[in-house]
Amino acid sequence: MAEGVAIFAEWAGDGLHPVSFELLSEARRLADELESKVKAFFPAPPGQESQAEALIRHGADEVLYASHPAFENFLDDAASRLLVKMIREDTPEIFLFPATARGQALAPRVAGYLRLGLTAHCIAFEIGKEDRTLIQIRPSFGENVMAKIISLTKPQMATVRPGVFPKAKEDPARRGEIKKFPVSDEDARSALKVLERRPKAAPKVDLSRAKVVVAGGRGLGTKEFFAKLFELAELLEGAVGATRPVCHLGWISEDHMIGVSGQTVSPRLYFGFGISGAVHHLVGIRNPGLMVAVNTDPEAPLMKKADVAVVGDVREVLPLLIRRLKELKGESHEA
Numbered sequence: 001m002a003e004g005v006a007i008f009a010e011w012a013g014d015g016l017h018p019v020s021f022e023l024l025s026e027a028r029r030l031a032d033e034l035e036s037k038v039k040a041f042f043p044a045p046p047g048q049e050s051q052a053e054a055l056i057r058h059g060a061d062e063v064l065y066a067s068h069p070a071f072e073n074f075l076d077d078a079a080s081r082l083l084v085k086m087i088r089e090d091t092p093e094i095f096l097f098p099a100t101a102r103g104q105a106l107a108p109r110v111a112g113y114l115r116l117g118l119t120a121h122c123i124a125f126e127i128g129k130e131d132r133t134l135i136q137i138r139p140s141f142g143e144n145v146m147a148k149i150i151s152l153t154k155p156q157m158a159t160v161r162p163g164v165f166p167k168a169k170e171d172p173a174r175r176g177e178i179k180k181f182p183v184s185d186e187d188a189r190s191a192l193k194v195l196e197r198r199p200k201a202a203p204k205v206d207l208s209r210a211k212v213v214v215a216g217g218r219g220l221g222t223k224e225f226f227a228k229l230f231e232l233a234e235l236l237e238g239a240v241g242a243t244r245p246v247c248h249l250g251w252i253s254e255d256h257m258i259g260v261s262g263q264t265v266s267p268r269l270y271f272g273f274g275i276s277g278a279v280h281h282l283v284g285i286r287n288p289g290l291m292v293a294v295n296t297d298p299e300a301p302l303m304k305k306a307d308v309a310v311v312g313d314v315r316e317v318l319p320l321l322i323r324r325l326k327e328l329k330g331e332s333h334e335a
C-alpha cells in the first residue's frame with residue numbers, strides 16, 4: 001500500500017540544497033495531517049551520512065540514502081531511473097520535488113517513466129478531508145486564477161516553488177531511520193560526462209533581503225520614467241523590483257523580477273507603481289509589512305490587496321513622492 005510523504009532531498013555538490021528543508025517542513029505538515037510519515041529520497045555520493053542525519057533532525061522519519069560515486073555530479077538520466085526504482089520499491093503516497101533546475105529536470109522524467117500526473121510549481125497544498133487526496137495549488141491561466149489540481153495517479157507528484165514554504169526547524173533530539181538503498185554501477189550509468197565545472201556568479205541583485213522594495217510595472221509607461229524608481233529606492237534605502245513584462249520590454253534586467261519566474265521578497269515596505277497585481281507577481285511578495293499601490297484603476301488586484309491604495313497617475317504621484325521625501329531629507333533640488 002502506498003504510504004508516506006516523500007521528498008527529493010537535493011544534493012547540491014557541497015551539501016543539501018536549502019530548499020530540501022523547505023520541502024521537509026511542508027511534507028511534515030502534510031504527513032501529520034495524514035497520520036503518515038515523511039521520507040527523504042537522497043541520491044548522493046558516499047560519505048554523506050551526516051546530511052542524511054540532518055534530514056532526520058529537520059523532520060524526516062526515514063531517509064533512503066542511495067549512495068554512488070557517480071552522484072557527485074548531477075546526472076539526470078541516471079538519477080531519474082534510480083528514483084523510479086526507489087519509488088517502485090518504497091511506494092510513497094505523495095512525492096514532492098523542488099522546482100529547482102535539478103528538480104525540474106527529474107520530475108517530468110520520473111512522472112513519464114511511471115506514467116504519473118505531475119503538477120508543476122505548486123505554492124500551497126491541502127488534504128482532501130474525505131479521500132486523503134493531495135490538492136495541489138498553483139497560479140494558472142495567465143492571470144488571477146489559483147488552480148486546485150488533483151492527481152488521479154499515485155504517488156501524487158508535484159514540484160514546489162523554492163522560497164514558498166518556511167525551512168523546517170532543527171530538532172537535535174529527533175530520531176529516524178537511515179536506510180541504504182543499494183545502487184549498482186548499472187543504476188548509475190549515464191550518457192552524460194562532466195568535462196568541467198564553473199561556479200555560477202551570485203545574482204547581481206538580491207531582493208530577498210531588502211527591507212524596502214520599490215516595484216514598477218507596465219503602467220510606468222517608458223523605460224526613462226521607470227528609471228525614476230531608482231531615485232525613490234535610493235531615498236528609501238530600498239531595492240527596485242519589477243514585473244515580468246517590463247523586464248521583457250528591456251526597461252530593467254530580469255535580476256529585478258518579482259514573482260513566480262523571479263525572486264521572492266518579504267520587505268517591511270512594498271511599493272507597487274503601475275502594477276496590476278497578477279497572481280504570478282503576487283506570489284513573489286511574502287508577508288510584506290506595509291503594501292502601497294499606485295494605480296489609475298482602483299479595481300486592479302494589487303489595489304484591492306494593498307494596505308494603502310492610491311488612485312492616481314504614476315506620472316504625478318511618483319515625482320511628488322520623490323520631491324516630498326527630498327524635502328523631508330532637507331535636499332532642495334527638484335525631483
Ligand SMILES: Cc1cc2nc3c(=O)[nH]c(=O)nc-3n(C[C@H](O)[C@H](O)[C@H](O)COP(=O)(O)OP(=O)(O)OC[C@H]3O[C@@H](n4cnc5c(N)ncnc54)[C@H](O)[C@@H]3O)c2cc1C
Binds near residue numbers: 217244275296
Ligand atoms: C507562466 C507565467 C509566469 C509569469 N511570471 C511572472 C513573474 O514572475 N512576475 C510578474 O510580475 N509577472 C509574471 N507573469 C506575468 C503576469 O501574469 C502579468 O502579466 C504581469 O505581472 C503584469 O505586469 P504589469 O502589472 O506590469 O502589467 P499590466 O498587467 O499591464 O498592468 C499595468 C497596470 O498599470 C496601471 N496603469 C496604467 N497606466 C497607469 C498610470 N499612468 N498610472 C498608474 N497606473 C497605471 C494599469 O491600470 C494596470 O493595472 C507571468 C506570466 C506567466 C504566464
